[in-house]
Amino acid sequence: MSATTIVSLPDQATAQMPKRSYLNNEHGLLSWLLTADHKRIGMLYLLSITFFFFIGGAFAGLIRLELLTPQPDLVASDTYNKFFTMHGIVMIFLFLVPSVPATLGNFLLPIMIGAKDLAFPKINLLSWYLYMAGGIFTLASLVLGGVDTGWTFTTPLSTHYLNTHVLTTATAIFIAGFSSIFTGLNFIVTIHRMRAPGMTWFRMPLFCWSQYAASLLMVLGTPVLAIAIVLLALERLFGIGVFDPAKGGDPLLFQHLFWFYSHPAVYIMILPGMGVISEVISTFTRKRVFGYTAVAFSSVAIALFGFFVWAHHMFIMGVSNYSALVFSLLTMLVAVPSAIKIFNWAFTMQKGSITFETPMLYAFGFIGLFTIGGLTGIFLGSLGMDVHLTETYFVVAHFHFVMVGGMLMAFLAGIHFWWPKLTGRMYPESLSKLAAVVTFIGFNLTFLPQFVVGYLGMPRRYHAYPAEYQVLNVLSTAGATILGVGYMLPILYLGWSLKYGAIAGNNPWQATGLEWQIQSPPLTENFLETPIITHEAYDYEWLEEKMKLEKQEVTHVG
């Protein structure tokens, strides 16, 4: 092995930036835009989803600003409706769905299983172009005057009663959907076909398992969304009547189709995040993940059950009582694998040797907020309780606890954890810890009051509200301000670290994953020779042995 692949591991002080890496392999904008390298595509995604995250975040800020007072005084009602629609569409379809899979998954999945790239590198690039096309259509609808359907596109409101840019936005989501279908397909094939010799299914890191489960959902669920959107467009353009009761259609059908995708979609969003948490917790406790198989299979169980709970979004819509019973029961079942995961993560810490670097703090944040988010989901899955809570701020709070408290925390944990691998540089540790704490506090202040105001009955998507709800809304807006600071900080110091950060070295965290055994940032081809896997994931004894050997090697050379 050449000296560039093994920089003396444990001692960061002597770490050097490798001369050659995927970042400087080729130069110029075109070399990025036409790349088939999964790492470069991952970085393209990272840049673009960050851009859309801040667009979505700006709308969130405007919404909270309007809700500071009970009166509809900041903007007109139509504008407010456009704000929350754009916030939802951008955050869900352009940030949450691709966040971990398309950035970290793209970058890490092949390396973790010892492959040189994904199975279909060019389709991977196509995915990014489709994503960008979807993004451009979304921006177009925004620039042309916006859309006010809400991200759920409920018919017949979206088909017959609005004259905003529904079709432009629908096209955006249709196209972006294919981006995630292709990504899912790519991941599934890669995991089946490209594992290095010795990398059996049960030696894969749990991150790969969760990506696999999420990919199944993407491939099987997203086409149904595409169908729903096509039907919506046909209904809007030609009035074919599938959703129109006057023509013998069923107005509820659209919601069945929509939630058939959009419920599994929340698992598309959260599962990859759970994968990140498994990696982070194992690394910073120096311990294998407690109950590896239970955690792996719980991901698959979530993916499976996730397809059979969609009608729990429609308990008050006059579905038959008996189907409501079935869907409520299945909803209770889908909650169990998440509980299993939480306890397995907690028990991974038992008898570990724990340190509290930034990714670990974000992971703690994830565990706390996801526990609350998950348990408040039980409220909504429970039939009679759902009647009072659905369509109120309680749902908003629950959803944000899972998606922002859970997923976004996991995303940030992952970005901080792998940042040294992505860029070869470290970020400022104390500043990033501050950001993690600020985010956690801001988050709770923003969304805990929303549970209370939701139980009071404040409906979601309300531009104006009764004055007695103001105190809670003011708290929420104050929290959102703090949360905004928490999200701005990483952008600033991560940007700073690109140039001024300390050199990371191959394995700054002493983690066991294959990605940590190669140089940071990696070579374009990832591995100089195909690795042969003889150990399980999270085998810290193997890592210790390996480091001893390397030390000897280095001393010999020296």
Place this chain on the structure above:
Amino acid sequence: MGISPVLWQFLVNWLHSSALFPTEASTIAPYTDALYFFLIGMTIFGVVLVGALVTVFSLKYRREKHPVAVQIEGSTLLEATWTIIPLAIFLVTFVWGALLYFRIYNPPANSMNIYVVGKQWMWKAEHPGGQHEINALHIPIGQPVQLTMISQDVFHSFSIPDFRVKREVIPGRYTTVWFQATQTGKFHIFCTQYCGTLHSGMIGEVTAMTPADYQKWLSESTSGMSLAQNGERLFASLGCIQCHSGNAASRGPNLAGVYGSKLTLTNGQQVTVNDAYLRDAILNPSEHVTAGFSPIMPTYQGQVSEDGLIDLVEYIKNMQSNYRVHQTLMTSDSDKAAPTTPTTGTTQER
């Protein structure tokens, strides 16, 4: 303190007028709140348990105190524990929630009925006596009230948080919800399903009154015509009366006393005649042909407003005999211009 007394007063008033928990103003509310507190207890227990595990392990096994990790494979016993116990708790929640759901959505037999029509962006309530109100609903306390609701355009959702009830209001389909208010006062009505521009303006107020006050209100706000009376007029003017005359030889089934009965349709289906069935049968008659009759009734889709349909339903619901139908037929016979039966021709033109 440097804070000015005026500002201080404002803050005190502002905090004082804020709400933290909704009023329990219906018979259902205590049941819903009981489940809510159970679930809050479950959440607190879960969060404290997970929080305690993470904190204790963090303190006990931090690197300074525990420099070398002990590798543990897992434990089937523990896995089983944290699979079965959460599952058990969730199943209790499921059963409890299901019982509550059936309580909320199964109205008592003796409930009085009020119709609600939702449209962008207002609620229109119609009492059987013909009292109409917009964005308001007057109800007596201590008596079960059922709302039969429909939307004229998009999805709406009718919610009274202080009663803990809510139901989607759907275009083209009746949905119902019921409640029994336990205290007088005014309570919010919200539309909770996003329905377009003025969604947050689609609000109203329930006024719960003592039965005596309610009777007084009814008599003071009547429009003179009950819903059934309006329905009777429509029944005649739409020509329904020609076929549904109640005569043995007539081409349509006898409607007197049909409400609540069981019918067999030509396709063999057994149905109970309720509000939804009557509405569907008027709008989509070819799918609802009573056994023994031919599918000759034309559709009235687009010809009768939802208000009109409610009037017709209310009329048929209250029709115990065909006496008044015959009376009307006689009157119309006496001044008929053309000798031919106008039904088929007229309805086709419509």
